[in-house]
Amino acid sequence: MNKIRFTLFSMKDALLAFGPMTLLVLVLIASTLYFVEPAPGKKLDFVGGQENSAYDHFAQLYATELAKNQIELRVHRSQGSLDNLNQIRDPNSIVDIGFVQSGSTNQEEAEAQGLISLGSLFYEPVWIFYRSKKELNNLADLKGLRVNVGPDGYGVHKLFTQIIGVNNLSDTDFQLQKLDSMQGTAAFLDGKLDVLVMSAASDSLLVQMLLQTPGVRLFDFVQAEAYTRRLPFLSHVVLPRGIVDIGKDIPARDYHLISPTATLVAHESLHPALISLFLQAAKKIHGGANWFSDQGEFPSDRYTEIPVDPQAEKFYRSGQPFLQRYLSFWMANFLERMWVVLLTFGALALPLSKVIPPLYRWRIRSRVYRWYGQLRAVEMAMEGIEKAQRKKAAEAQLKRLDEIEEKVNQISIPLAYADELYGLRSHISFVRKRVQGEF
Template sequence: MAAARLYQRKWVLIKLPIALLALATMAWLWLEWLPMPPSQLRVSAGRADGVYYAYAQQYAQKFAEHGVTLEVLESDGALQNLQRLHGEQAELAFMQGGVGYLGSAGNIRGSGRVQTLANIDIEPLWIFSRLRDIESLQQLQGLKVSLGPAGSGTRLLALKLLEQVRLGPKDLTVTDTAGMAAVQALQQGTLDAAVMVLAPESAVINALLIAPGLQLVQLRRTAALTERLPYLEPHLLAQGTLDPTGRHPPQDATLLTVVASLVARDDLHPALKRLATQIASEIHARSGLFYRPGEFPSLKRLDFPASAEARHTLVHGLPWLEAHLPFWWAQVTTRLLVICLPVLLLALWLAHLIPAYLRWLVESRVTRWYGELKYIELDLSRDSLSGLDLTKYLGRLNSIERRMAAFVTPAYLMPRWFMLRQHIDFVRLRLYRRRGR
């Protein structure tokens, strides 16, 4: 009987295969369904003298505390950052506000695969000039102007602003000079004006503010620009707020601003999205020149869709295990609870259920033989049995014995098996006696 043979060798034929299948299932689910997050990431930041790069260095330190290596990549700006995300050259990037609205993002195939983890800062649009009395973008016509590197969000924003006043690159002399090089060019007179999007604490902005002969351009009639370009917001830069001595700026100024954000590829591991969002909360929770403590990070006025993991983290915090255990221990514990424990319980249940079912099959066979024998015994108590009936019953006893001989009897059933043989012999003896009457 196949069931009896299987039950007799249940450890090799049943429990060992179940254990191996359980291990294979755990490994497959661990690797394919819920893989561990990578231990190395890349963030595309910005120029080495910019705030994005400084932020990236802080992120790298925080990630290192959680056992994740974050490589900081220098870039020319937001557009190059977006291209790197699309080209899988980076998993995280800092993005200047408005890039998703400016039409350039749509020209990058697969830009929809970018998600916002958090808005982290407000960046003003600065226009510095060595010429006095510039109050409008139209006055830049014919001048030599730096609009930022070709791969930067500053260049895209500046061109969009010029488009609002019906100016294009052909109407002025555009250069790629940026950073400290732009400061020197303005001082030397080889550059008339520079447009840049930088945080107020940037070293470049500090250098421009204290450079003699350079003016911070105060644009007039900016309401129309903010109506046409909704990602722009006006903010008041109060007199003396950029200098401990209270000299810069020399008077109140209204600046157009955009929101900077931390973005990620949508296929970045969910645990790393949560970790990056939590780190953003730690780094950017302070107050800024244009916002109060607690206003950032946030997920308002987005250029790219918000990550579900980031939104949950900002609202509810990290999951309990990730909040109370080291990052990698939390990941391992999660998989032990979600994958290994259920598979282990299922394997133990099957390892108990299948042998129990086979044991029931084996014992039911012996029980049926006992039932057949009991039926014969009850018939023997009748006086009206013919010789043909007795011969039939002897044949049935012989059939039971043949089946018992082919039966692979488990050790624990041997006592019942021998008792059944003795009982068969006893019934056969009774049949012989009845035939001899």
């Protein structure tokens, strides 16, 4: 017990000295925390596409990447791009983010609906497959034919309508069918459809199969540049000769295609820290070269009519956030959110470090110093007393000194200040001798 009482540090005095200041700091930090952005959630809802589609495949890859940072990405299936867009902008939907094809909306609508783009991810060229003895170079040549554009949720129908619109054509000029990709392809190969319109990435197995099917032609958009001027969300891409099969020389020449891009779209309520995390995943998933894009071309802040979020723009300019290059995502995010708190604490720490130690020392020494007033009172009690009364007064003051000494002996003080306690005791002895000298 004595070892606890006589130590180099007094916990009680430390608490009394540090407590009020610490409480003040905590109040200030708590007030600052009120204005600090909360941490991102660990569960998100991502809308991809139909089962086994490219969108669905990529959504699963995003889920795998984000799981490395302890974030659960719940993947939901949909009909396609337009369905995804409707779910993301629906305030009652649980969906936070998903794939949307460029051209699905416009900047004014996107801003009004609180949509943000994290950038474009890959090209999704418009593939128009048909059967004909001669090559067709004008979409007007398809008038009256049975054309499959997929279900409304795909977004291909809207895209096809925009494309034929700049050709002064409308839906009524064709016999439009709305079968899904698998059913449409089967019907096309069975001769129940004349034209198959698709918008898909180059790794689509259906596209690769159709490119190698005898008798099936691919429409060559020889006016591709003109289309991109009229419809800015489209890009001019080239399917290189032999890219499908170099040995068999498929295709036997270059084909010019027009292509929207798949973009990563979210609601503006998405936590900013998650934006850079998604883009880091996008760089791993879509950063490689393929039939139409060069290494490192995607993700990109181009090719999207939906406003690109400032946090995403920062990523494209500077890359991965500095702290995330050296720390885990959660630790880096904590420091990024708490810099105001840390700055506040740092601003208070320096002056407090100069105030609190002297306050602590004063509290310890005050236990000793206050008894010097008692000793002075004893000395003053002996002054001005007549000689006949001095013996009686001295006896009273000696008794008082004994009481003081007994109380002083009960003082608990850190060893670092023991010299002052022993100094007090020697001064008590000094006063006692002076009083005894009055006998």
